[in-house]
Amino acid sequence: MSRYLITGIAGFIGSTLAHTLVEQGHEVRGIDNLSTGNLDNLSGLGNRIDFRQVDLQDVAGMQSACEGMEFILHQAALASVPRSVKDPLSSHQSNLNGTLTLLIAARDAGVRRIVYAASSSAYGDQPTQPKHEEMPPLPLSPYAVQKLACEYYLQAFYRSYGLEAVCLRYFNIYGPRQAADSPYSGVIAKFTTSMMAGETPTIFGDGMTSRDFTYIDNAVSANLLACQAPSSVATGRVFNIGTGESHTLNEVYAAIASVLGFSGKPIYGFPRAGDIRHSLADISRATKELDYQPMVHFRNGLQKTVAWYVSEKEKKEAAAL
Numbered sequence: 001m002s003r004y005l006i007t008g009i010a011g012f013i014g015s016t017l018a019h020t021l022v023e024q025g026h027e028v029r030g031i032d033n034l035s036t037g038n039l040d041n042l043s044g045l046g047n048r049i050d051f052r053q054v055d056l057q058d059v060a061g062m063q064s065a066c067e068g069m070e071f072i073l074h075q076a077a078l079a080s081v082p083r084s085v086k087d088p089l090s091s092h093q094s095n096l097n098g099t100l101t102l103l104i105a106a107r108d109a110g111v112r113r114i115v116y117a118a119s120s121s122a123y124g125d126q127p128t129q130p131k132h133e134e135m136p137p138l139p140l141s142p143y144a145v146q147k148l149a150c151e152y153y154l155q156a157f158y159r160s161y162g163l164e165a166v167c168l169r170y171f172n173i174y175g176p177r178q179a180a181d182s183p184y185s186g187v188i189a190k191f192t193t194s195m196m197a198g199e200t201p202t203i204f205g206d207g208m209t210s211r212d213f214t215y216i217d218n219a220v221s222a223n224l225l226a227c228q229a230p231s232s233v234a235t236g237r238v239f240n241i242g243t244g245e246s247h248t249l250n251e252v253y254a255a256i257a258s259v260l261g262f263s264g265k266p267i268y269g270f271p272r273a274g275d276i277r278h279s280l281a282d283i284s285r286a287t288k289e290l291d292y293q294p295m296v297h298f299r300n301g302l303q304k305t306v307a308w309y310v311s312e313k314e315k316k317e318a319a320a321l
């Protein structure tokens with residue numbers, strides 16, 4: 001049994017990590033300021049986790065949260081490209097100042113290893129596909145700059161203070177518990193819930209924009225592997241976490257419509273500011289060095305995800321009767 005601190009524990013990825021670690025018998029503490037997270041994501045965990053509603057930038061809160069922890073899975077952030085374009089200062093404060101506050105507390109508490117939710121947005125719009133870790137970064141949006149700067153901070157804390165740091169560059173993670181109720185929600189969550197409500201989703205651009213859509217279970221397994229990997233292999237390093245396959249927004253739309261039996265044709269809008277055009281991961285480093293393998297692929301992941309949103313809707317409707 002190990003002791004884990006999960007930041008952003010009420011969010012999509014953080015809460016899924018929490019459920020997995022609790023099921024495996026680990027001790028889990030979590031912090032979240034509930035800015036985009038939802039306590040419903042933690043239902044069923046009750047007093048099996050030590051949940052604290054606190055902001056990453058709260059120095060005393062982070063000192064107390066890090067006390068006695070062996071691993072930190074750092075997921076907390078304002079996780080949206082367009083939100084950062086609209087309001088760069090707020091996302092800078094949460095993402096960058098918050099991460100620095102956490103790192104100082106983790107260093108002082110003697111935490112063994114921190115695994116960081118980095119982002120493939122660091123690669124920007126370079127034409128080379130797939131993206132591999134040796135490519136120079138080219139962040140396009142304020143969000144991408146913040147996520148990349150945090151990677152550098154983690155590496156600096158490893159080199160300067162010996163705090164073991166692993167950066168996992170996630171490529172578009174989706175699945176159950178991803179919020180669907182905000183204009184900043186991920187595209188699969190938005191398309192699914194719009195179609196379920198009988199509304200036609202809007203594709204920003206021509207629909208040929210593509211992403212390496214990665215089911216949540218793959219990201220969870222990458223975090224667990226990154227905690228267990230020998231320090232000589234993992235620490236101070238960056239690993240892509242994706243599937244090695246990409247799909248266009250037109251394909252995503254058609255696949256979700258087919259699972260739900262939705263017949264409306266997409267509405268096409270303007271491309272979104274700060275967006276990158278294509279994103280595809282070279283996962284050979286994570287495969288070789290962390291023993292990471294994407295276990296759930298696109299069609300299967302999409303079916304599980306759509307089934308989850310449908311069942312949540314049915315539960316809410318039954319509760320309202």
Ligand code: NAD
Pocket residue numbers: 007008009010011012013014031032033034035036037038054055056057074075076077078079080093094095098117118119120147169170171172173174178179186
């Ligand atoms: P999410 O919004 O569901 O979860 C983020 C959580 O962090 C939320 O619960 C939110 O309330 C909390 N939070 C935000 N700012 C905070 C702060 N200052 N103090 C405390 N808590 C705060 O997002 P997610 O999709 O689960 O993303 C988790 C992490 O993964 C983020 O760091 C994001 O940048 C990164 N990431 C996500 C994806 C993806 O496709 N979902 C891809 C690449 C990287």
Ligand code: UD1
Pocket residue numbers: 079080081082118119120121170171172173184185186187188190191201202203204205209211249271272275279
């Ligand atoms: C996502 C993550 C981000 C992460 C990045 C890494 C979310 C909310 N964002 O950003 O945290 O760092 O992957 O790869 O999970 N789109 C539409 N219609 C919509 C919504 C979106 O066409 O209603 C388009 C967008 O313009 C974009 C694509 O879908 O081209 C993906 O958008 P989104 O799901 O917001 O993710 P990213 O911006 O790629």
